[in-house]
Amino acid sequence: MLSDIEIAQNAKMKKISEIAAGLGIDENDLEPYGHYKAKLSENLYSKLAFKDDGKLILVTAINPTPAGEGKTTVSVGLAEAMGRIGKNAVLALREPSLGPVFGMKGGAAGGGYAQVVPMEDINLHFTGDMHAITAANNLLCAMIDNHLQQGNELGIDPRRIMFKRCLDMNDRALRNIVVGMGGKANGVPREDGFNITVASEIMAILCLATDITDLKERIGNILVAYNYSGEPIFAKQLGACGAMTALLKDALKPNLVQTLENNPAFIHGGPFANIAHGCNSIRATKLALKLGDYCITEAGFGSDLGAEKFFDIKCRYGKLKPACVVLVATIKALKYNGGVLKNDLAKENMWALEKGIVNLQTHIENMYKYHVPVVVAINRFASDTEAEIKFVKDFCAEMGVDVSMCEVFAKGGEGGIDLAQKVCETIQYCSENGSDFKPLYSTELSIKEKVEKIATEIYRADGVVYTPQAEKAIKEIESIGFRDLAVCIAKTQYSLSDDPTLLGKPKNFRITVRDARLSSGAGFVVIYTGDILTMPGLPKKPAALDIDCDNNGNITGLF
Numbered sequence: 302m303l304s305d306i307e308i309a310q311n312a313k314m315k316k317i318s319e320i321a322a323g324l325g326i327d328e329n330d331l332e333p334y335g336h337y338k339a340k341l342s343e344n345l346y347s348k349l350a351f352k353d354d355g356k357l358i359l360v361t362a363i364n365p366t367p368a369g370e371g372k373t374t375v376s377v378g379l380a381e382a383m384g385r386i387g388k389n390a391v392l393a394l395r396e397p398s399l400g401p402v403f404g405m406k407g408g409a410a411g412g413g414y415a416q417v418v419p420m421e422d423i424n425l426h427f428t429g430d431m432h433a434i435t436a437a438n439n440l441l442c443a444m445i446d447n448h449l450q451q452g453n454e455l456g457i458d459p460r461r462i463m464f465k466r467c468l469d470m471n472d473r474a475l476r477n478i479v480v481g482m483g484g485k486a487n488g489v490p491r492e493d494g495f496n497i498t499v500a501s502e503i504m505a506i507l508c509l510a511t512d513i514t515d516l517k518e519r520i521g522n523i524l525v526a527y528n529y530s531g532e533p534i535f536a537k538q539l540g541a542c543g544a545m546t547a548l549l550k551d552a553l554k555p556n557l558v559q560t561l562e563n564n565p566a567f568i569h570g571g572p573f574a575n576i577a578h579g580c581n582s583i584r585a586t587k588l589a590l591k592l593g594d595y596c597i598t599e600a601g602f603g604s605d606l607g608a609e610k611f612f613d614i615k616c617r618y619g620k621l622k623p624a625c626v627v628l629v630a631t632i633k634a635l636k637y638n639g640g641v642l643k644n645d646l647a648k649e650n651m652w653a654l655e656k657g658i659v660n661l662q663t664h665i666e667n668m669y670k671y672h673v674p675v676v677v678a679i680n681r682f683a684s685d686t687e688a689e690i691k692f693v694k695d696f697c698a699e700m701g702v703d704v705s706m707c708e709v710f711a712k713g714g715e716g717g718i719d720l721a722q723k724v725c726e727t728i729q730y731c732s733e734n735g736s737d738f739k740p741l742y743s744t745e746l747s748i749k750e751k752v753e754k755i756a757t758e759i760y761r762a763d764g765v766v767y768t769p770q771a772e773k774a775i776k777e778i779e780s781i782g783f784r785d786l787a788v789c790i791a792k793t794q795y796s797l798s799d800d801p802t803l804l805g806k807p808k809n810f811r812i813t814v815r816d817a818r819l820s821s822g823a824g825f826v827v828i829y830t831g832d833i834l835t836m837p838g839l840p841k842k843p844a845a846l847d848i849d850c851d852n853n854g855n856i857t858g859l860f
Contacts, residue, residue, distance in 0.1 A: 305412050306859045309420035312561050320559045324391070324592045332554070334428050337419050340554040341588065343513070349591040355391075356624040356728050357590060359673075360599040361608040363660050364804075365794050367643045368633035371412060371680040371710060375629045375717070376599045378415035378709020379678075379724065381562040382717030383595060388725065391593035392417070392566035395581045395601070396431065396556075397424050398499040398573070400471040400837055402859070403845040412860075413710035415717075417558055417566045421856045430507075430569070431469045431498055433552035437520075437545040438467045438503040442493075444541045445525055446480065449489040455538060456528040459491040463818070464525040464536075465835075469498035473838030496835040500576040503545075505789075505823035507552060508570035508582040509618055516553055517546045523822035533781050536822070555585035562714050565592070574601025575794045576835055578610040578825070583619040595725075602794035604628065604664045605759050612671050613740045613755075614787045614825055622738050624728045626668045626675045627720070629707075630661050632685045632693060638804045647684035654689055658696055659806040663797060665702055667759050672737045674727050677704040678720050703727060744785045748775050748817070751788045752828055756812040760797045766813045771829075774817040778826055787825040791833040799831040 303311070317339045321331050330342040360376040376394060383390035394417065397409035402424050410420045417423060426432070441464060449459060468475065475495035481488035498504060502523060510516035521537030528534055536542060555569040567589055570582035579601030580586075589596035600607030600615075608626065616623065632654065633646040639657025641650055661677070668675045677697050679690070690706060697704035703723045708716030742754045749765070756762040767775070778784075795801035798810045816829040839845075847858035 309416050309418050312418050315563050320565050339557050352591045354590040355594045358597045358625050359623050360627045361604040362629040363664050364603040366634040366637040370629050372629045374412040374415045375678050377411035378717040380564045380597050381714030382721035384564045385714040389593050390595040391589035393585045393589040393598040394568050396568050396571035399469045400497050404471040405840045414713035415709040416561050428556050430552040433548050434503050435498045437548040438501050441541050442466045444539045446488050457526045458529050461527040465494050465496050467496045467498045467501040471837040471839045476836045499571050499573045500835040502820045502823050504572045505577050517542050519822040520545050524819050574607040576791050578614045579607040580611050580615045617740050623673050626673050627678050629678045631680045632689050649686045663806045674731050675702050676723050678707045681706045681708050762812045764811045766811050768815045770816050771814040778819045789825040790828045792830045
């Protein structure tokens with residue numbers, strides 16, 4: 302059996318100019334990065350302004366487990382299957398972070414025969430977007446420290462600098478550091494730290510910006526510090542916005558690649574979903590909606606994180622209206638939620654499946670709260686028994702939800718034809734009968750009211766507990782005029798609760814908010830729960846140990 306990277310390396314890719322031509326993109330709007338990847342010009346947006354949007358399909362999932370759910374694989378496979386049934390579909394996904402690639406998760410370009418290619422490029426440096434974001438972020442940090450060194454005209458309090466440096470790598474040693482050591486010539490000593498690039502506010506801004514003007518304005522609105530009088534200091538006061546925008550101007554352009562079956566795919570932006578908002582860029586999604594009759598996109602981790610933020614942040618600010626949700630699950634993962642150990646998941650266990658399927662039920666119910674129709678995609682494994690499959694199908698039928706047994710990992714687009722047909726039928730039915738998507742909450746609510754709305758209705762908590770630090774931070778954010786923003790809750794992906802050990806559908810719990818941070822440039826307030834970290838560490842056996850490059854430059858071991 303071939304590995305993912307071996308399958309990808311054997312792919313018969315088309316030149317990126319052919320993929321673009323298939324979408325009706327003129328070569329003058331294509332900026333190639335080699336033969337198989339390209340960026341798309343700013344002019345393309347204005348050329349397509351007259352076109353109607355296609356239908357937006359969100360792929361999300363139940364809470365992730367060690368068994369794996371295959372959300373990206375299903376997303377890619379669905380796009381391939383759409384092509385096989387004659388539909389014009391464009392895929393819009395996130396860029397992988399180097400942190401997980403070399404850390405625990407491995408690559409993030411799909412799997413098996415449902416991948417985007419060139420897989421190695423996408424998982425590594427790609428077109429340099431991550432590096433541009435890192436550089437822009439760290440330029441602002443350098444400007445802050447230089448301002449302190451050169452007289453501190455703004456009166457910035459070094460103890461209250463809110464903006465951190467970043468690096469797109471898991472490196473726990475950088476979480477808390479001291480800078481400016483070594484005497485007067487080396488700067489003002491102060492405590493600092495690093496976020497991983499995909500958890501940075503610059504990443505969120507890039508993914509939410511509608512154009513270069515909006516990008517620059519959002520950068521200027523970043524809260525960087527408070528002065529000695531307790532007044533907020535923003536990036537625009539440091540004069541960094543123009544230079545940061547110059548670093549990001551090309552990164553703002555979506556990247557065009559292809560699937561193994563030569564379907565078009567935009568890979569652009571990559572915020573984490575348990576820390577940031579977990580969606581690819583608004584610009585890539587809107588471009589896909591103009592170029593295709595269907596745009597297939599995904600949101601990170603389970604629907605309690607990625608889909609909630611997709612609806613309440615991305616769709617709100619991008620004025621997007623989703624037509625359908627594909628909710629991915631596996632029978633193995635449902636049994637894991639029912640209490641089965643990882644090593645025993647291949648064995649039939651109807652009792653555990655019946656107990657664990659409540660996790661799927663909760664995610665379906667949550668999606669209905671946004672008034673969007675749902676199709677369940679069961680990513681099928683060879684170990685799934687007929688009795689287990691029948692149970693899941695019957696359960697979904699009782700909930701009034703179509704379910705498809707998906708085999709795109711092994712069969713590519715052919716293994717997703719049934720899913721594609723059911724998604725199209727669902728969208729057609731809702732188009733004829735009307736749909737009424739709306740976010741879960743109004744931004745006019747207070748920060749606490751928005752948090753409690755998500756905690757009680759999506760996580761199913763009994764309420765929310767705030768630490769003194771969180772109370773103080775929220776009060777300060779509202780006092781400086783940022784009450785009416787969306788909230789972005791940083792929470793464990795493994796549970797509906799903030800405790801990763803509580804599987805299935807936890808009961809009798811409260812969410813504990815330990816802190817809050819204003820991302821005024823991005824347009825949301827980050828709410829920290831549990832022990833979520835913005836700079837991950839490497840595991841005991843990092844994926845980097847299995848990655849190699851031979852004397853001819855051929856990469857192996859990349860998932």
